[in-house]
Amino acid sequence: MQKIVHVAVGVIKREEQYFLTKRLESAHQGGKWEFPGGKVEIEENVAQALHRELQEEIAIDVLSCFPFIEISHDYGDKKVLLDVYVVD
Numbered sequence: 001m002q003k004i005v006h007v008a009v010g011v012i013k014r015e016e017q018y019f020l021t022k023r024l025e026s027a028h029q030g031g032k033w034e035f036p037g038g039k040v041e042i043e044e045n046v047a048q049a050l051h052r053e054l055q056e057e058i059a060i061d062v063l064s065c066f067p068f069i070e071i072s073h074d075y076g077d078k079k080v081l082l083d084v085y086v087v088d
Contacts, residue, residue: 008050009037010087
């Protein structure tokens with residue numbers, strides 16, 4: 001059975017610019033650009049996970065967020081569910 005990783009992703013836009021982060025070289029898909037976020041823990045909903053991850057990773061507080069799109073991808077060794085939210 002394949003592992004499914006549930007990830008909260010934040011799209012942060014200011015005027016016509018988007019905030020991206022670069023994955024660590026040692027991470028899965030290392031060196032690639034991504035919208036910030038991280039794994040949803042068992043006791044969290046997506047908004048809670050996004051708030052925690054953005055605070056930990058880039059030291060910002062989420063004022064509000066709303067669902068944008070869900071994306072599933074199968075890497076072969078694992079499946080990823082990306083819950084993408086627009087962040088204010």
